Amino acid sequence: xxxxxxxxxxxxxxxxxxxxxxxxxxxxxxxxxxxxxxxxxxxxxxxxxxxxxxxxxxxxxxxxxxxxxxxxxxxxxxxxxxxxxxxxxxxxxxxxxxxxxxxxxxxxxxxxxxxxxxxxxxxxxxxxxxxxxxxxxxxxxxxxxxxxxxxxxxxxxxxxxxxxxxxxxxxxxxxxxxxxxxxxxxxxxxxxxxxxxxxxxxxxxxxxxxxxxxxxxxxxxxxxxxxxxxxxxxxxxxxxxxxxxxxxxxxxxxxxxxxxxxxxxxxxxxxxxxxxxxxxxxxxxxxxxxxxxxxxxxxxxxxxxxxxxxxx
Amino acid sequence: xxxxxxxxxxxxxxxxxxxxxxxxxxxxxxxxxxxxxxxxxxxxxxxxxxxxxxxxxxxxxxxxxxxxxxxxxxxxxxxxxxxxxxxxxxxxxxxxxxxxxxxxxxxxxxxxxxxxxxxxxxxxxxxxxxxxxxxxxxxxxxxxxxxxxxxxxxxxxxxxxxxxxxxxxxxxxxxxxxxxxxxxxxxxxxxxxxxxxxxxxxxxxxxxxxxxxxxxxxxxxxxxxxxxxxxxxxxxxxxxxxxxxxxxxxxxxxxxxxxxxxxxxxxxxxxxxxxxxxxxxxxxxxxxxxxxxxxxxxxxxxxxxxxxxxxxxxxxxxxxxxxx
Numbered sequence: 001x002x003x004x005x006x007x008x009x010x011x012x013x014x015x016x017x018x019x020x021x022x023x024x025x026x027x028x029x030x031x032x033x034x035x036x037x038x039x040x041x042x043x044x045x046x047x048x049x050x051x052x053x054x055x056x057x058x059x060x061x062x063x064x065x066x067x068x069x070x071x072x073x074x075x076x077x078x079x080x081x082x083x084x085x086x087x088x089x090x091x092x093x094x095x096x097x098x099x100x101x102x103x104x105x106x107x108x109x110x111x112x113x114x115x116x117x118x119x120x121x122x123x124x125x126x127x128x129x130x131x132x133x134x135x136x137x138x139x140x141x142x143x144x145x146x147x148x149x150x151x152x153x154x155x156x157x158x159x160x161x162x163x164x165x166x167x168x169x170x171x172x173x174x175x176x177x178x179x180x181x182x183x184x185x186x187x188x189x190x191x192x193x194x195x196x197x198x199x200x201x202x203x204x205x206x207x208x209x210x211x212x213x214x215x216x217x218x219x220x221x222x223x224x225x226x227x228x229x230x231x232x233x234x235x236x237x238x239x240x241x242x243x244x245x246x247x248x249x250x251x252x253x254x255x256x257x258x259x260x261x262x263x264x265x266x267x268x269x270x271x272x273x274x275x276x277x278x279x280x281x282x283x284x285x286x287x288x289x290x291x292x293x294x295x296x297x298x299x300x301x302x303x304x305x306x307x308x309x310x311x312x
Numbered sequence: 313x314x315x316x317x318x319x320x321x322x323x324x325x326x327x328x329x330x331x332x333x334x335x336x337x338x339x340x341x342x343x344x345x346x347x348x349x350x351x352x353x354x355x356x357x358x359x360x361x362x363x364x365x366x367x368x369x370x371x372x373x374x375x376x377x378x379x380x381x382x383x384x385x386x387x388x389x390x391x392x393x394x395x396x397x398x399x400x401x402x403x404x405x406x407x408x409x410x411x412x413x414x415x416x417x418x419x420x421x422x423x424x425x426x427x428x429x430x431x432x433x434x435x436x437x438x439x440x441x442x443x444x445x446x447x448x449x450x451x452x453x454x455x456x457x458x459x460x461x462x463x464x465x466x467x468x469x470x471x472x473x474x475x476x477x478x479x480x481x482x483x484x485x486x487x488x489x490x491x492x493x494x495x496x497x498x499x500x501x502x503x504x505x506x507x508x509x510x511x512x513x514x515x516x517x518x519x520x521x522x523x524x525x526x527x528x529x530x531x532x533x534x535x536x537x538x539x540x541x542x543x544x545x546x547x548x549x550x551x552x553x554x555x556x557x558x559x560x561x562x563x564x565x566x567x568x569x570x571x572x573x574x575x576x577x578x579x580x581x582x583x584x585x586x587x588x589x590x591x592x593x594x595x596x597x598x599x600x601x602x603x604x605x606x607x608x609x610x611x612x613x614x615x616x617x618x619x620x621x622x623x624x625x626x627x628x629x630x631x632x633x634x635x636x
Contacts, residue, residue: 034500034501034502035471173355174355174529174572175568175571200500200501202501202575203572203573203574203575207579230575240502242575244501244502244504245501246504246505246530246531246533246534247530247575247576248530248533248569250530250533251530251532251534251553251557252554252558256509257509257534258505263470263472263473264470
């Protein structure tokens with residue numbers, strides 16, 4: 001994406017660089033990383049809100065990149081993939097009653113008769129455990145947790161197969177977070193909903209996700225199953241993320257936090273070699289790390305890592 | 313024996329919005345000794361930010377302290393003159409927020425802003441002396457690349473560095489009390505960890521008392537000696553960190569502990585509140601306990617009478633009818 005500047009040459013932000021992975025139906029994938037890692041950009045690319053520069057997005061065997069560029073076909077894709085964002089209230093029109101907001105997708109896609117839509121509404125409300133009493137009101141009267149449930153309910157009205165959550169619980173209080181996480185788990189287990197769960201808080205990813213993808217500055221650095229990632233993570237950045245997690249145990253023991261020194265490099269001027277080189281705590285890092293980009297390699301079965309210095 | 317640095321006694325703060333009056337802080341009392349740090353946990357709307365603004369006496373005109381006292385080093389904050397307040401606010405008591413850009417001047421370099429703060433605090437100091445103090449301070453605080461940071465504008469710095477500059481500004485007046493209001497909320501996990509360690513060192517080296525506010529119990533536990541759980545403007549449990557976290561007494565504290573995912577424990581579903589929808593919203597009863605709809609230990613008295621804070625153990629208090 002070029003940034004327009006008044007006098008300088010436009011600079012390119014390398015948001016996502018050569019990311020490849022498969023999403024299997026019925027699983028919850030976690031996409032974790034800090035700001036600038038490209039996870040939000042990736043979610044916007046999948047739903048077609050951002051245009052990609054190069055590459056393919058293959059959904060059920062078809063490359064949907066060109067479909068996403070066309071408004072009419074992108075609308076079709078909305079019936080399969082939906083995005084839930086961090087700011088719950090910003091996604092809800094303030095001048096529409098909740099009932100209208102929820103039935104609107106069915107109206108837009110011309111699905112069902114009025115009677116069938118009301119029936120669907122009842123079913124979805126039950127699934128997300130929302131009290132029908134909220135239907136006549138406006139979203140601004142409701143708490144963040146309830147607003148987010150409405151966003152999820154709206155997606156479920158279309159029977160989507162894939163739900164992408166981009167930090168959808170980060171702005172909520174701890175109890176609402178737990179409720180929404182439980183809901184996602186239930187939707188996955190009972191309704192076989194496939195999910196991509198994007199978060200910066202790796203503890204929520206631990207709770208929800210079957211497979212975890214760790215990103216740093218636009219690149220995947222590690223992809224593994226939940227157990228493999230949390231019990232035996234291989235990439236130093238993944239390790240740092242897990243170690244930096246605030247926990248009550250650390251608080252009780254008055255333990256110092258593990259500190260990763262340095263700052264994240266700018267995504268405009270990428271480092272020559274490994275993106276993580278400047279902050280990598282591995283004493284064995286060398287010229288190869290500084291000058292070449294490590295590729296994502298299958299180190300163990302279903303466990304891919306991008307690092308030159310993995311111990312065998 | 314540490315002396316009492318801050319005493320909040322029966323504080324009540326109300327706010328006027330859209331023609332109605334709401335109680336934002338309700339009969340709140342607690343103490344903070346010198347060198348101690350208090351962690352305050354509460355969700356948004358619990359009154360924790362209004363509390364810190366009340367302590368600094370920078371409340372919005374729509375909010376008012378209608379009862380109680382805030383006593384800092386033996387002086388009633390609301391009894392001080394403007395002159396006396398000027399020396400305390402921002403210097404003796406300093407604050408950092410979740411958004412460092414709310415404090416940092418966007419149109420002057422870091423050095424100028426910190427230098428001006430030093431010159432305001434130390435009347436009579438020359439500009440060149442003040443500049444030297446800025447550099448000295450940044451070196452003591454072990455800021456990385458102090459020469460570069462000092463001549464940057466706030467927007468040129470990363471979020472973590474902005475927060476460190478905001479902390480440096482807060483330390484200009486050698487504060488006895490530093491209030492950190494959700495200071496790591498907007499920071500990435502690894503940068504938050506850096507900031508927390510930075511504050512831990514400052515706590516020790518500068519002998520500053522800390523009020524460490526967060527909506528997250530794990531984050532709060534990292535720097536606190538005592539923990540207070542706030543909900544709807546009231547203190548519902550307060551005690552030493554050990555007591556509150558190892559032996560929580562209030563239903564809500566226990567719930568907060570249960571809903572925190574722990575990567576070291578086996579993965580299982582997080583507990584939902586007893587099947588009620590909109591469960592995270594608390595009751596509308598004016599006279600009863602706001603948890604009566606969702607608490608598993610509810611008794612008839614809970615619907616009619618609001619509980620008061622009772623001592624349950626040495627240095628451990630809880631607001632619940634169970635302890636009557």
